[in-house]
Amino acid sequence: MSGPLYVPVLPTRPHAVGACRRLWPDVRAAIRPLWNLPPLPGAAPETLTTLVGKYVDPVSAASRHGGWIDAPFGEDAQTAALAEALSVYCEWGRLLPVTGPERTEAQQAAAVETARRCLRGLGVRVRVTGEWDGHLGEHVRDLLARTGPEVPVDLLLDMGAVLDGRPDAGKEALRALDALMPLAVWRSAALLGGGFPRVTADMLEDGSGEWSRAEWRMWHEVRATGSAYAPLLGYGDYGVQPSSALAQAPAPGRKGGPPWGVLRYTTDSSYLLFKVRTRGSDRIAVNRSAARRIIELPEFRGAGAGQGEEWLSDCANGPLSTSEGVGGPAEWLRAGNLQHMTYVVRSLPGG
Missing domain, CATH: 3.20.20 (TIM Barrel)
Structure with a gap:
């Protein structure tokens, strides 16, 4: 087998x-x-x-x-x-x-x-x-x-x-x-x-x-x-x-949604989630701060560990004057999956 x-x-x-x-x-x-x-x-x-x-x-x-x-x-x-x-x-x-x-x-x-x-x-x-x-x-x-x-x-x-x-x-x-x-x-x-x-x-x-x-x-x-x-x-x-x-059934054309979302990070024993904002005047500052909290964790594996870590590093270090790289719900899910799947493969025997 x-x-x-x-x-x-x-x-x-x-x-x-x-x-x-x-x-x-x-x-x-x-x-x-x-x-x-x-x-x-x-x-x-x-x-x-x-x-x-x-x-x-x-x-x-x-x-x-x-x-x-x-x-x-x-x-x-x-x-x-x-x-x-x-x-x-x-x-x-x-x-x-x-x-x-x-x-x-x-x-x-x-x-x-x-x-x-x-x-x-x-x-x-x-x-x-x-x-x-x-x-x-x-x-x-x-x-x-x-x-x-x-x-x-x-x-x-x-x-x-x-x-x-x-x-x-x-x-x-x-x-x-x-x-x-x-x-x-x-x-x-x-x-x-x-x-x-x-x-x-x-x-x-x-x-x-x-x-x-x-x-x-x-x-x-x-x-x-x-x-x-x-x-x-x-x-x-x-x-x-x-x-x-x-x-969850697809909801074509649906707009709005909650004013918040999450950034995700997988460690050896835990899932870490950090609240971010989907809208509001403080969205850029709050979201970059959340990404910065992740990259400052002792468990953070560095921007070179995978595309998920790279995205988080870019988000954390981006300028407050522009929302480029801050992302939205779909991008947060994609970055989270990139980090999670890469880490899982690297953690498994033979990975």
Whole structure:
């Protein structure tokens, strides 16, 4: 069993695609993203090809080393049209289809058929958002029986949000892996978890906040068990957004938004967030000050550590007379993902 070092679970949004495009080549080569289409509520099947292309064309161009493409929020009436639209990227591109035990039989059958045609594999995404349910293992066994041994399969064990309030996540992941690993000759297996919290203004009353990397701790806990599969288990997370962000439906033409945002920085044990402003007369000074607080941290790795650190340094040292380099919500997400993904790859064995 072998696979990518790092599986970031990302939305098919410009900030995430832009971050993947800008990663240094050696970092990009170690990453296989699990891309997620957003919900497309009420979209008619005949419009889905165009909608899917809007989101997946940039993803396909940025995924030269491969990855997976999933539509976890697809409605039942959209199943056939989504499968047809996504199959193009799987058959002619480098992306692999995804299914899971909780999906409808129609979605499972469509993903398996696409995997057979593209001849490169199928991602089996198993969600465990609470305690492990043994029935899930039975459903995975049934799914694999319908897939057949000729299709390479990758296990994507998705633990959902993994925060400090879920201290048993490692034990539940172990229970799941012990049940799932014997079911197939998995080509690869990755343990995925979301660790960034959903940030609200009151969480940053003093302008900053710190949260532990519980999903990083979970992965290390599983790796330390000595199980035969542990040394080969890949690591995955949701980048610099909470896992719930994937379920946000697009809101075309929406203007406004909160008057604040955050700059993000990942350290060995923590996520650090610093409040910035999206508007107001003091926006430039506040935002450059927030970036300066990051680059003055003992954990800051220097502007040469990656493009995320470089952006933060440029923002911190820019003039107060111009807003150039101060950025906005999309750029803050992109810079955060650049820093986070680069650091994760550098922290993993072999990275």
